[in-house]
Each structure stands twice: as C-alpha cells, then as structure tokens.
Amino acid sequence: MSSEIKRREFIQASAAGSALLLGASALPVKRSCAANGMIVSPGCRKSKVKVAKIYMGDAKPMWPKAELDLKAEVERYEKEFAKLSQEMSDVEFVTNALASTPDEVKNLTDAMADADGVLAVQLSMRTMDELQAILAMGKPTVLFAAPYSGHEWVQYGALQKQKEGELFDCLLTSDCSQLATAIRPIRAIHHLREAKILNITSNELNEKYLQSIKDKFGTEIKRIDRDRIMAVYDSIPDADAKAEAKRWISEAEKVVEPDDDEIFRSCKLALAFEKLLNEEEATVATTDCYGTMYHQLPAFPCIGNTRLNDMGLGGICESDLSSAMTHILFQGLAGKPGFISDPTMDMSNQSIILAHCLGSTKMDGPEGERAPYKLRTIMERQEGAVPQVRMRVGQKVTQAILIGDNLIRYFTGEVIDAPDIDRGCRTKITVRVDGDADKLWREWQHGLHRVTCYGDITTDLKRFCRFKKIELINEA
Numbered sequence: 001m002s003s004e005i006k007r008r009e010f011i012q013a014s015a016a017g018s019a020l021l022l023g024a025s026a027l028p029v030k031r032s033c034a035a036n037g038m039i040v041s042p043g044c045r046k047s048k049v050k051v052a053k054i055y056m057g058d059a060k061p062m063w064p065k066a067e068l069d070l071k072a073e074v075e076r077y078e079k080e081f082a083k084l085s086q087e088m089s090d091v092e093f094v095t096n097a098l099a100s101t102p103d104e105v106k107n108l109t110d111a112m113a114d115a116d117g118v119l120a121v122q123l124s125m126r127t128m129d130e131l132q133a134i135l136a137m138g139k140p141t142v143l144f145a146a147p148y149s150g151h152e153w154v155q156y157g158a159l160q161k162q163k164e165g166e167l168f169d170c171l172l173t174s175d176c177s178q179l180a181t182a183i184r185p186i187r188a189i190h191h192l193r194e195a196k197i198l199n200i201t202s203n204e205l206n207e208k209y210l211q212s213i214k215d216k217f218g219t220e221i222k223r224i225d226r227d228r229i230m231a232v233y234d235s236i237p238d239a240d241a242k243a244e245a246k247r248w249i250s251e252a253e254k255v256v257e258p259d260d261d262e263i264f265r266s267c268k269l270a271l272a273f274e275k276l277l278n279e280e281e282a283t284v285a286t287t288d289c290y291g292t293m294y295h296q297l298p299a300f301p302c303i304g305n306t307r308l309n310d311m312g313l314g315g316i317c318e319s320d321l322s323s324a325m326t327h328i329l330f331q332g333l334a335g336k337p338g339f340i341s342d343p344t345m346d347m348s349n350q351s352i353i354l355a356h357c358l359g360s361t362k363m364d365g366p367e368g369e370r371a372p373y374k375l376r377t378i379m380e381r382q383e384g385a386v387p388q389v390r391m392r393v394g395q396k397v398t399q400a401i402l403i404g405d406n407l408i409r410y411f412t413g414e415v416i417d418a419p420d421i422d423r424g425c426r427t428k429i430t431v432r433v434d435g436d437a438d439k440l441w442r443e444w445q446h447g448l449h450r451v452t453c454y455g456d457i458t459t460d461l462k463r464f465c466r467f468k469k470i471e472l473i474n475e476a
Contacts, residue, residue, distance in 0.1 A: 048092040049190040051183060052115040052139070054105065055098045056130040057123030064124065064148035073123045074098055080176040087180045090187070105133035115139055116193075117186030117467075119179070125150035135164050140189060140467040142182040143170040169463050185463040188332030193218030195328045198280055200224045200301075201288035201319050209404075213325065216405040216468070221321060222280065226296055232279070233272040233298060241268035248303065248375065248387075257377040258385035262299065266385040269297060270304035277313060284314030286324050300384035302358040309337040309360040310370075316340065317356065318449075326402045326451040333460040335365045338451035339391075341399075342425060350437040351416060351430050354399070354452055359389030359427030363454050376426045388426035391418050392454075397431055399452040400461065408465060411440060411476040412456050435476030443475065 055077070057070040081088070094115050099105045112118070117140035120131065127150060134141055145153055153172055159165035169185075171178045199205060199221060210221050244267035249255055255263070273285050285308065287293055287301040305315025312331065316324040317340055327338040341354035357378045361370045373387040393415050400410035417430035429452075433440055465472040 047194065048090050049183065049187045050092050050094045050115045051186055052095040052108065052112040052118045053093045053097070053121070054095060054108065054118060054130075054134060055121045055123055056127040056134075057098065057100055058126040059100045061124035061126065063150060068124055070098060070100070070123055077121055077176075077179075080179060084177065084180045088183060091183060099130050099133075102129045102133035105130050109137065112137060112139065116190040117141065119144065119182050119186075121179075122146075122149045122152065125152070128152050128155065132164070135168055138167065140167045140186055141169075142185070142463070143168070144179055144182055145170060145172050146174050146176075147172075166469075167467055169466060181460070184333045184460045185467055188329055188460075188464050189217075189467065191332035192325070192328055195284060196220045196222065196280065196282035197284045197286060197314075197321065197324050197328075198222055198224045198276065198282045199286050199288070199319050199321065200226075200229050200293060202226060202292035202296075203288065203319070209321070212405045213321075217325070219325065219328070222282070224276065224280075224285075226293065229272060229276065229297065232276045233269055236268050236271045236275065238268070240271055241265075244268075244271060251370070251373075252375045252387075253372050255375045257382075258375050262385045263303070263375060265299035266303040269299045269301060270307045273301070273304040273308060273315065274311075277308070284308075284316060284324050284328060286314075286316035286319050286321065288319040290318055300378060300386070302378070302384060302386035306358050306360055306387045306389075310362040310366065312337075312366040317358065320449055322402055322447075323449050323451050326400055326408075329402065329464070330398075330400075330451065330453040330457070333464060334453055334455055334457050336363060336453045336455065337365070338453050339363065339427070339429075340449055340451055342448050343450060344424065345437070345441045346430065347437060347441075349416070349430075349432060351432045352413070352437065352440065353419070353424070353428055353430050354450070355425040355428040357386045357388075357426040359387060359391065361387060361389050363389075363391060379422070379425050386426055388420075390420070391415060391427070391429045393418055395454055396456045397429075397452050397454055398457045398461070399431070399450045401446060401450050402470075403446050406469070407471045407473070408461065409446060409473045409475050410458070410461060411435060411474055412458060413476075433476050435474065437476065440476045 055074050061068045095108050095111045097108055118134055120134055120141060120143045122145040156170050160168055171182055205223050213219050241264055245264045289301050308315035314327045316327060323340050330336060330338045337360045339360060341356045344353045346353055361373050362368055371389050371391060373389045376386055376388045378384045378386055395415045397415060398412050400408055402408050412434045413431035415429045416432045419428045461472060
C-alpha cells in the first residue's frame with residue numbers, strides 16, 4: 001500500500017502583487033500563482049501546474065545498500081523540494097507518494113487523473129516495474145535519478161525509443177536543483193493549455209489554424225475588434241493614464257522624440273490592454289498594428305506590449321500568432337518573456353543582429369532588474385512611443401519560432417553588443433551564433449520574425465518537443 005506523504009503548502013497567489021511589478025496600477029492583473037515567485041507566466045492566471053510526485057523504491061533494496069531506509073530517503077528529498085519552494089510556487093503536487101510495487105502506483109490513478117505530468121524520483125534498484133506502471137498512465141514523465149540510485153539507467157535510453165517511452169525523459173544527476181528543472185516542460189504544457197490569446201484585428205482569423213492550436217495545445221485564440229478595444233480604452237480614467245505616463249517618463253534614461261501627449265495615449269492604451277485581458281481572462285494580446293489597426297487606435301501598442309511582457313503576461317507585435325505561442329512557451333520553460341525581432345546578418349563576426357522597436361525591460365522575468373531604456377519613436381515610422389531597451393551584453397540567448405503545431409526552429413548564441421545606431425529598429429542585440437552562422441542564413445525558412453529569451457533552454461525545448469511530438473530543428 002502506498003504511503004501518502006503530507007503535501008507541502010506552497011506560497012499562495014496575491015492578486016495585488018502585479019501592481020508591485022510595475023508601480024501602482026488601478027488595474028491589478030489577477031493571478032493564482034505566486035506574485036513574488038521566480039515563475040510568473042501567462043498560464044498561471046487560472047490554476048497551478050498539477051504534478052504527480054512519486055518516489056520509487058524497493059522495500060528490500062540490495063543497492064545502493066541493503067539497509068536503505070526509504071522513508072529517510074523520501075524525507076531527504078522533501079528537504080530539497082522545500083529549498084525549491086519559491087521556484088515551484090506555481091506547482092501543486094496532486095500526489096506525493098512512495099510506491100514500492102506496480103499496484104501501489106496503480107492505486108494513485110484517480111489522484112493523478114488531472115495531473116499535467118509526473119515527476120518520478122528513483123530511490124533504489126529494482127524499480128523498473130513501478131516506472132512502467134507510471135508510463136502506462138500516459139502522462140509526460142520526468143525521472144530524477146541520482147548516482148547510486150540503481151542500475152536501471154542503462155535501460156532508459158532504449159525505453160525512450162519504444163512506444164511506451166514516448167512521454168518519458170530523465171535527469172541522471174546529483175544536482176537536486178534539477179528537481180525544479182524537471183517541472184519546466186510540464187509547466188509549459190500547462191500554461192499553453194490555459195493560455196488565451198486576444199488578436200486585436202479587423203481581419204477574420206484562420207479557423208483551421210485556430211482549431212489545430214486548440215487541439216494540440218489547448219490554447220484559445222479570440223479576435224477582438226476595434227469597437228471593443230476602443231470601449232475599454234475610453235473607460236480608462238485619464239488620471240490613471242497620466243500617472244502611468246509619468247512613471248514611464250521618470251524611469252527612462254531619456255525621452256528623445258515622443259511628446260507628453262503621445263506617451264499619455266500610449267499609456268492609456270497600455271492600461272486598456274491590461275483591463276481587456278482581465279475581462280477576457282486572457283494572457284496575451286497581439287495587435288494588427290501595421291495592418292488593419294494601423295492609425296485606427298489612439299496610439300501604437302508598443303508601450304502596452306512592453307508593459308504586459310514585463311508583468312509576466314504577453315504583448316506581441318503585428319498579430320503574430322506564431323510568436324505569441326512561442327512567447328508563452330518561453331514563459332513556461334524559463335519564466336522569461338520573448339523579444340520578437342527582425343534579424344539581419346553580420347558574417348564578419350559570425351553574428352545575427354536581432355532588432356525590433358519595442359524591447360521588454362524585464363528580460364530576466366518580472367522579478368528581475370529592469371534594463372535601462374529610452375523613450376523613442378518607431379524608427380521606420382518616425383511616430384509613436386516605444387521603449388528602446390539596452391539589453392545585457394555577455395548574455396546567452398535562445399531564439400526560436402513555433403511553426404504551425406508540429407515544428408520548432410531554434411538556435412542559441414551570446415549577446416556580444418547592444419548597438420545604439422539610427423538604422424533598423426530601436427532595440428537591437430548582436431548575437432554571435434553557436435554553430436554555423438552561414439548555414440543559418442542560407443537555410444532560413446518560415447518568415448522573418450523569431451522570438452528570443454535569455455538563457456540557453458535547449459534541453460528544456462527538447463523535453464517539451466518530445467512530450468508534444470514536435471519536430472525540433474537547430475537552424476545553425
């Protein structure tokens with residue numbers, strides 16, 4: 001019979017916390033995840049990530065030692081989980097059990113019904129039957145196996161190639177911080193399923209694409225017309241918009257071109273975006289700013305997009321639904337926003353320059369430090385108000401795009417410069433490509449936009465793609 005371990009209570013959500021992220025706001029974003037946790041991302045607005053935690057250990061282990069105390073081993077790991085409570089503050093462990101037989105795993109079936117995935121921890125040798133019982137439940141499963149936990153690791157590679165191992169991956173490591181890493185692909189799956197994207201456009205949406213995304217990920221995409229966003233815009237008190245504009249101006253290194261009225265209207269639209277997301281219980285907004293909404297709104301959406309990204313939600317340019325989906329994926333895997341870019345190559349130093357007029361000031365996530373910014377016009381339009389952000393040189397980055405529902409193209413690199421020149425878009429980073437920069441440009445496909453986040457998240461992407469049966473291609 002499985003012994004159920006008392007669940008740990010993690011930090012609860014604070015709806016007021018969103019106001020702390022960006023200064024006082026009359027329109028706090030509703031959250032159900034920890035406002036002061038390391039992970040704040042679109043999917044956490046509705047419910048926590050549900051994970052079944054199962055410890056696997058033989059009742060009479062011969063290895064790593066004959067007298068192994070399974071309960072003591074569990075307690076040791078529980079202390080490690082306690083150290084990671086902030087990083088897992090958006091996680092609910094729907095089971096927290098020790099299983100020593102396949103039947104004890106099967107007894108957890110009802111409790112695991114709503115789980116997004118399984119985190120299995122191997123304690124001893126002779127646990128393959130328990131693992132097989134877990135995999136039979138058809139949930140994405142990540143196994144943590146420290147050195148000396150057993151010899152079964154020699155079978156894990158072969159298991160992954162079999163049908164029953166399609167949703168299985170493992171971490172063979174003594175680094176217990178990787179217990180939190182194991183959750184990332186499960187979190188991304190949860191967040192995509194709960195995410196709702198609002199596309200502010202007069203165009204009809206591609207119903208076939210919308211249905212494929214809904215079927216594959218659970219993500220809902222809804223069109224918002226001009227009348228709706230204008231009604232929300234008109235409902236924002238001028239006093240709130242003036243206060244928001246004052247904050248953006250006071251925190252900027254410099255206001256170069258935009259006048260106070262342009263910034264005021266941009267900030268009023270920014271508050272309207274937040275209110276609209278709350279009304280729709282949505283997580284991401286994308287605006288057809290260079291299409292049907294060009295000069296149809298009181299301001300360009302750039303400050304509003306940046307503000308949502310900095311809050312751990314999403315503001316996406318140009319009704320780009322592929323970038324919106326990639327942004328949510330990055331938030332789920334890394335807790336960090338994406339920077340959408342129009343790239344240009346510089347083969348003199350094997351680099352690609354990623355440029356777009358708006359940049360997120362919280363590329364480390366909502367709890368990270370704000371990067372310096374100036375308020376500028378949109379470079380090619382010489383109008384509007386955008387934050388020109390100076391990103392961090394020396395930072396590793398991952399760039400990717402989700403194509404349809406079954407392909408992700410990506411590459412990684414290091415930021416070697418943050419150019420401030422009057423060419424291209426306002427916010428720019430020069431990234432030295434890991435791999436073959438020549439191959440990158442010669443084999444470039446699927447449009448211009450890519451989405452960039454801080455950090456090398458290749459391993460997390462691979463696990464996510466494995467679980468969702470998505471082809472992953474390194475473009476470099």
